[in-house]
Amino acid sequence: MRKKISTAAILALVVSNAFAAQTSQQLTQSVLQDVTAWRRDIHQHPELSNREQRTAKLVADELKKLGYAVRTGIAHTGVVGVLKGGKPGPKLAIRADMDALPVVEEVDLPFASKAKGEYLGKTVGVMHACGHDAHTAMLLGLAEIFARMKNDLPGEVMLIFQPAEEGVPPGETGGAPGMVRDGVFKDFKPDAIFGMHVVSAYNVGIVAVRPAGAMASSDQFHMTVHGKQSHGAVPWKGIDPIVTAAEIVTSAQTIVSRQLDINKAPAVVTFGTFNGGSRFNIVPDSADLAGTIRTFDESMRKQIVASLTNIAEHVAAANGATVDVQMPKSDEERNPVNYNDPALTVRVRTSLEKALGTEHVIEAERWTASEDFPHLAIGAKAPSVYFFVGTTPAGQDAAAAPANHSPRFFVDEGALAIGTQAMLQASLDFLGYK
Numbered sequence: 001m002r003k004k005i006s007t008a009a010i011l012a013l014v015v016s017n018a019f020a021a022q023t024s025q026q027l028t029q030s031v032l033q034d035v036t037a038w039r040r041d042i043h044q045h046p047e048l049s050n051r052e053q054r055t056a057k058l059v060a061d062e063l064k065k066l067g068y069a070v071r072t073g074i075a076h077t078g079v080v081g082v083l084k085g086g087k088p089g090p091k092l093a094i095r096a097d098m099d100a101l102p103v104v105e106e107v108d109l110p111f112a113s114k115a116k117g118e119y120l121g122k123t124v125g126v127m128h129a130c131g132h133d134a135h136t137a138m139l140l141g142l143a144e145i146f147a148r149m150k151n152d153l154p155g156e157v158m159l160i161f162q163p164a165e166e167g168v169p170p171g172e173t174g175g176a177p178g179m180v181r182d183g184v185f186k187d188f189k190p191d192a193i194f195g196m197h198v199v200s201a202y203n204v205g206i207v208a209v210r211p212a213g214a215m216a217s218s219d220q221f222h223m224t225v226h227g228k229q230s231h232g233a234v235p236w237k238g239i240d241p242i243v244t245a246a247e248i249v250t251s252a253q254t255i256v257s258r259q260l261d262i263n264k265a266p267a268v269v270t271f272g273t274f275n276g277g278s279r280f281n282i283v284p285d286s287a288d289l290a291g292t293i294r295t296f297d298e299s300m301r302k303q304i305v306a307s308l309t310n311i312a313e314h315v316a317a318a319n320g321a322t323v324d325v326q327m328p329k330s331d332e333e334r335n336p337v338n339y340n341d342p343a344l345t346v347r348v349r350t351s352l353e354k355a356l357g358t359e360h361v362i363e364a365e366r367w368t369a370s371e372d373f374p375h376l377a378i379g380a381k382a383p384s385v386y387f388f389v390g391t392t393p394a395g396q397d398a399a400a401a402p403a404n405h406s407p408r409f410f411v412d413e414g415a416l417a418i419g420t421q422a423m424l425q426a427s428l429d430f431l432g433y434k
């Protein structure tokens with residue numbers, strides 16, 4: 001007996017086959033206009049960390065339109081969209097960050113930002129100087145592609161639109177650790193998490209990834225050196241916290257240069273602020289120091305924290321002063337190493353090379369900048385891979401291009417296609433889409 005096949009079924013078969021034949025490049029091209037429009041719109045309307053109201057609404061509206069199960073208000077303005085594919089397969093989470101920086105834009109663009117915001121009690125210019133506008137737009141582009149492929153898509157995707165990657169305002173919580181605490185993975189346990197970042201350090205067309213420690217951990221520290229006030233003319237009647245703090249800063253330079261096994265990994269100790277005193281002829285009561293520790297290795301991080309505390313306390317004691325050392329109290333207050341699971345990185349790199357050609361995929365250099373993305377991987381207990389997408393126009397020296405966070409940070413929009421296609425290929429391959 002011949003089986004009767006309905007016209008609709010034949011049509012579905014044709015559509016599905018036509019769809020399956022499309023490459024990641026063709027699929028990317030089909031959403032590129034939307035991605036570009038979203039990116040320009042978000043770029044023109046940047047919002048500071050934990051204030052991403054408009055961006056979050058735009059994202060949630062689009063995800064709902066596309067048929068995603070949407071959760072909003074996670075860690076203030078975080079949005080998550082989940083889509084279950086029509087075929088069995090693994091669960092994948094992909095993350096984009098949404099916040100901008102207190103920077104006055106100096107790039108000459110028709111959609112340049114003129115936005116203002118409140119930062120540390122001051123009115124400031126706001127700019128997407130780190131390219132999170134591009135991240136959000138590209139992930140929306142992926143959302144559109146996945147939604148169209150839904151029936152043929154194996155597994156499930158969770159698209160995470162995260163607030164406050166650049167750091168929460170003082171006294172507030174949020175960002176990636178905030179989303180974990182708010183239960184972003186309560187009902188969805190991903191088998192892997194992917195993330196990417198646009199960077200001016202590479203030319204457009206280049207995608208860079210490296211296994212293991214890709215970005216440093218970051219611990220912010222504060223120290224208050226307590227001395228004893230006296231007239232500047234008679235310092236022996238006081239205890240000088242400025243000289244003591246200066247000695248702490250100098251002695252701390254020996255931690256990386258003399259104490260750490262730098263064969264293992266590089267590390268950085270930087271003092272960024274040094275404040276004390278009110279008048280040229282007064283030895284003040286106290287002086288304040290603050291800085292940052294960067295490492296690629298947890299045991300080295302612990303060693304630096306212990307060593308810095310030890311040096312500060314002993315130098316203070318040698319001067320007759322005391323010191324309060326404040327290190328991050330919990331893991332939430334610091335960024336862990338952004339660690340790319342080595343086995344998964346091999347798989348992702350293969351996908352990137354398939355999508356873009358081997359000549360466009362390079363091994364990323366280790367980067368002492370930090371990210372809160374690893375909180376998501378740790379929170380989900382899932383392996384993660386995070387790669388970089390170049391933004392500097394072809395023919396320009398990427399090493400000399402204004403860096404991320406600069407008022408002149410520039411994203412060549414060619415990077416939108418590259419980033420979208422790279423993440424799409426990595427995702428489809430991970431999900432087992434054929």
Ligand SMILES: [Zn+2]
Nearest residue numbers: 130166404405
């Ligand atoms: Zn940034």
Ligand SMILES: [Zn+2]
Nearest residue numbers: 130132165197
């Ligand atoms: Zn960033």
